[in-house]
Amino acid sequence: xxxxxxxxxxxxxxxxxxxxxxxxxxxxxxxxxxxxxxxxxxxxxxxxxxxxxxxxxxxxxxxxxxxxxxxxxxxxxxxxxxxxxxxxxxxxxxxxxxxxxxxxxxxxxxxxxxxxxxxxxxxxxxxxxxxxxxxxxxxxxxxxxxxxxxxxxxxxxxxxxxxxxxxxxxxxxxxxxxxxxxxxxxxxxxxxxxxxxxxxxxxxxxxxxxxxxxxxxxxxxxxxxxxxxxxxxxxxxxxxx
Amino acid sequence: xxxxxxxxxxxxxxxxxxxxxxxxxxxxxxxxxxxxxxxxxxxxxxxxxxxxxxxxxxxxxxxxxxxxxxxxxxxxxxxxxxxxxxxxxxxxxxxxxxxxxxxxxxxxxxxxxxxxxxxxxxxxxxxxxxxxxxxxxxxxxxxxxxxxxxxxxxxxxxxxxxxxxxxxxxxxxxxxxxxxxxxxxxxxxxxxxxxxx
Numbered sequence: 158x159x160x161x162x163x164x165x166x167x168x169x170x171x172x173x174x175x176x177x178x179x180x181x182x183x184x185x186x187x188x189x190x191x192x193x194x195x196x197x198x199x200x201x202x203x204x205x206x207x208x209x210x211x212x213x214x215x216x217x218x219x220x221x222x223x224x225x226x227x228x229x230x231x232x233x234x235x236x237x238x239x240x241x242x243x244x245x246x247x248x249x250x251x252x253x254x255x256x257x258x259x260x261x262x263x264x265x266x267x268x269x270x271x272x273x274x275x276x277x278x279x280x281x282x283x284x285x286x287x288x289x290x291x292x293x294x295x296x297x298x299x300x301x302x303x304x305x306x307x308x309x310x311x312x313x314x315x316x317x318x319x320x321x322x323x324x325x326x327x328x329x330x331x332x333x334x335x336x337x338x339x340x341x342x343x344x345x346x347x348x349x350x351x352x353x354x355x356x357x358x359x360x361x362x363x364x365x366x367x368x369x370x371x372x373x374x375x376x377x378x379x380x381x382x383x384x385x386x387x388x389x390x391x392x393x394x395x396x397x398x
Numbered sequence: 399x400x401x402x403x404x405x406x407x408x409x410x411x412x413x414x415x416x417x418x419x420x421x422x423x424x425x426x427x428x429x430x431x432x433x434x435x436x437x438x439x440x441x442x443x444x445x446x447x448x449x450x451x452x453x454x455x456x457x458x459x460x461x462x463x464x465x466x467x468x469x470x471x472x473x474x475x476x477x478x479x480x481x482x483x484x485x486x487x488x489x490x491x492x493x494x495x496x497x498x499x500x501x502x503x504x505x506x507x508x509x510x511x512x513x514x515x516x517x518x519x520x521x522x523x524x525x526x527x528x529x530x531x532x533x534x535x536x537x538x539x540x541x542x543x544x545x546x547x548x549x550x551x552x553x554x555x556x557x558x559x560x561x562x563x564x565x566x567x568x569x570x571x572x573x574x575x576x577x578x579x580x581x582x583x584x585x586x587x588x589x590x591x592x593x594x595x
Contacts, residue, residue: 209583238583241544396510
């Protein structure tokens with residue numbers, strides 16, 4: 158069995174047998190890797206504490222059979238303990254890793270996705286005043302990284318420049334009056350501006366953005382990403398706002 | 399494939415958690431060889447667990463009566479309440495003989511990624527108990543994993559407004575373990591939670 162070493166972020170863990178876990182890890186060089194960590198649920202495990210979700214780790218793995226590798230050694234680079242220890246931050250972080258888990262393909266290198274998740278978790282670890290805004294900004298960037306960059310400054314149908322007030326999930330952004338399907342409802346005031354601000358700001362939003370517009374923009378981002386992922390994000394529903 | 403009852407037993411055993419087809423086959427043939435009385439005792443025990451075991455009306459531990467043995471025990475300290483995820487955690491704490499208070503079983507832990515939030519746990523029932531009983535201290539005894547920490551953090555926030563002492567069980571080095579092999583998170587917590595001797 159070939160041995161390899163990779164940096165990664167633990168996305169989720171599933172119990173296996175009495176004391177083992179299966180890990181989904183987003184690695185820097187091999188995309189998503191599924192691996193068995195033996196004995197990590199035992200209190201005396203050598204690396205159980207290093208392989209919890211959100212952990213940024215340096216792993217040594219054996220290539221296993223049936224797509225399941227085996228963790229041989231694990232070193233912790235950043236535990237993101239602050240994110241794990243707070244329920245609101247944990248809910249935001251869970252949504253981040255859930256979305257990354259759905260998007261990442263096994264053994265398909267996506268360094269941009271890895272770096273975006275690492276950046277998102279780092280932002281949460283600073284204990285921001287509005288963690289849900291950090292999450293919304295992450296999901297918007299994630300959509301772009303995944304190839305679903307929403308068109309906010311031009312019509313997603315004909316390309317006509319300007320802020321158009323109808324948003325179409327399937328067509329990928331704002332639509333002008335000519336392209337919008339009959340009966341489309343325009344977005345509430347300020348929502349498109351809030352989306353643009355989320356895209357451009359450095360993981361935060363100006364206090365000038367109205368809370369209602371911010372919440373609607375967050376819901377729209379989650380709906381947009383869920384639409385393209387083909388399923389809703391379970392953790393997003395539980396994020397306190 | 400076997401025929402008749404032996405195949406039925408293999409299939410039923412194979413549906414149990416952690417029992418694969420080979421193990422199911424081994425157990426089924428073991429059952430075939432045991433005395434009839436032994437097999438009957440096992441069958442009766444399985445039926446009895448379904449018929450007679452229910453959740454305690456007060457703490458949601460498994461019980462045979464309306465209330466569990468611990469809730470009925472007048473010697474237990476009613477001022478201290480230990481909140482656990484599952485009845486199995488309660489039994490693990492009971493084995494230590496260190497805790498003489500009462501319990502509240504949440505029935506799981508918050509796990510946003512699995513869509514499990516506070517609404518799916520017995521948090522409302524906990525709040526109702528705090529209103530009715532003379533509880534002075536709450537001990538949060540959740541597992542030191544991501545779900546347990548999210549649950550403890552949520553409860554700590556929710557209980558903060560109440561006039562209660564809220565504590566969390568310590569986490570750190572296992573007895574019999576070697577310090578040099580401890581991971582950074584565990585050792586860090588053991589250090590942060592050090593006690594004066």
